[in-house]
Amino acid sequence: MPGAGAGWSAELASFDREHVWHPYAPLPDPQEHLPVVGAKGVRLQLADGRTLIDGMASWWCAIHGYRHPRLDRALAEQLGRMAHVMFGGLTHEGAVRLAARLIELAPDGLDRVFFADSGSVAIEVAIKLCLQYQQALSARGGRRRPGTQRTRLLTIRGGYHGDTTGAMALCDPVAGMHHLFRPLLPEHIFAPRPPAGFAAALQERWREQTDALFSRHGEEIAAVVVEPIVQGAGGMRFYAPAYLAHLRALCDRYGALLVVDEIATGFGRSGRLFACEHAGVSPDVMCVGKALTGGYLSLAALLCSEEVAAGLSAGEGGALMHGPTFMANPLACAVAGASLELIAAGDWRHDVARIERALARGLGGADAIEGVADVRVLGAIGVIELDREVDVARATRAAVQAGVWLRPFGNLIYAMPPYIIDEDDLAALCEGMLAAARACCAQSRAVA
Numbered sequence: 001m002p003g004a005g006a007g008w009s010a011e012l013a014s015f016d017r018e019h020v021w022h023p024y025a026p027l028p029d030p031q032e033h034l035p036v037v038g039a040k041g042v043r044l045q046l047a048d049g050r051t052l053i054d055g056m057a058s059w060w061c062a063i064h065g066y067r068h069p070r071l072d073r074a075l076a077e078q079l080g081r082m083a084h085v086m087f088g089g090l091t092h093e094g095a096v097r098l099a100a101r102l103i104e105l106a107p108d109g110l111d112r113v114f115f116a117d118s119g120s121v122a123i124e125v126a127i128k129l130c131l132q133y134q135q136a137l138s139a140r141g142g143r144r145r146p147g148t149q150r151t152r153l154l155t156i157r158g159g160y161h162g163d164t165t166g167a168m169a170l171c172d173p174v175a176g177m178h179h180l181f182r183p184l185l186p187e188h189i190f191a192p193r194p195p196a197g198f199a200a201a202l203q204e205r206w207r208e209q210t211d212a213l214f215s216r217h218g219e220e221i222a223a224v225v226v227e228p229i230v231q232g233a234g235g236m237r238f239y240a241p242a243y244l245a246h247l248r249a250l251c252d253r254y255g256a257l258l259v260v261d262e263i264a265t266g267f268g269r270s271g272r273l274f275a276c277e278h279a280g281v282s283p284d285v286m287c288v289g290k291a292l293t294g295g296y297l298s299l300a301a302l303l304c305s306e307e308v309a310a311g312l313s314a315g316e317g318g319a320l321m322h323g324p325t326f327m328a329n330p331l332a333c334a335v336a337g338a339s340l341e342l343i344a345a346g347d348w349r350h351d352v353a354r355i356e357r358a359l360a361r362g363l364g365g366a367d368a369i370e371g372v373a374d375v376r377v378l379g380a381i382g383v384i385e386l387d388r389e390v391d392v393a394r395a396t397r398a399a400v401q402a403g404v405w406l407r408p409f410g411n412l413i414y415a416m417p418p419y420i421i422d423e424d425d426l427a428a429l430c431e432g433m434l435a436a437a438r439a440c441c442a443q444s445r446a447v448a
């Protein structure tokens, strides 16, 4: 293999295929991975000189685009001070300022912050925090019958909360392949999936089934954990705010905490700063990640109320029992601080509304393609759902030929571009999505 700095080569490509795991992939991996040598604005630059419009924002993260001067500068300046320092017994300006900014932006009542290294870890911490809080409460003879243990969680079907085992137990049991990992996974309680549609009314049948789960298990439920309004990797589905409001009411009635997983939706993606705002709901715990650093580094955070923090801290352990090695990494905090400064400036509001209009316009024609089952847009998220599995290789090739990077899964071709994408690139992005849909549908017909 040529030495470092020699650039991309056929040797690196074959080493990659043989030795390096990629997400949700076998090894060796028969699928081609496109080598990226640089990225700027909304464009990825490939080793062969082509550039692609990034429709994925690197999985919801790169909301301000690549190599944003403000983010680059924040990172470089922090590097001049220190890359990392432990957070046990020590602290630093970037972490404290970032926590203050998060509290300022977050829904009312969330003013205690825990920094985690990734979204999945933030979910793990949320689970531990809720269990510790409920234990502390019951030890003090709190609001429920003695002898009951609140050790279970309730979620809705069709969700995705991460790949670590605690988080996996909350993912949809079928799509999350719970059968592969059964011995590792606690059995939580699954409410039905709310019917699709942001504008849908609260369905009586869903309400009855969910209420019944609470009347049966209400004393066992420590917390309800859900993605608010947008279910991402579980199917790119939108549900109506009334469902989240109803879950909030049930939590209040039965003494469960409400945890909202805003890891994908946080920081404007759904058209509100946080998706739970669509329902006017303040959760007890909120997890953010993905776009927190503008896509530069892995960092997540959990926010909770003063009541939860104080209740837990008065309990048996006297402390939240979690402390990752790279907690509140200063580089990650510095770039997250810069990213949230851009968010606080407020341009995202105009940009997300503009993207929503362009996606609705540009994907409108998809309905006419035979094999397209549904087209939906919410905020800066556009989805084409097929009535069949997407042939990922074929769809990717068609999109790349149109100058667009997409990463379809299941029967979904979808995009959530950086907020800075302009009108021409949005039109091209929509064309790329349509080309990918056509490629899958034409091929399936040929096979059938």
Ligand SMILES: *Cc1c(COP(=O)(O)O)cnc(C)c1O
Pocket: 118, 119, 120, 121, 123, 160, 161, 162, 163, 227, 232, 233, 261, 262, 263, 264, 265, 289, 290
């Ligand atoms: C991506 C995601 C996670 C997991 O985050 P990682 O940083 O990949 O561990 C959790 N919840 C939701 C809703 C996500 O989209």
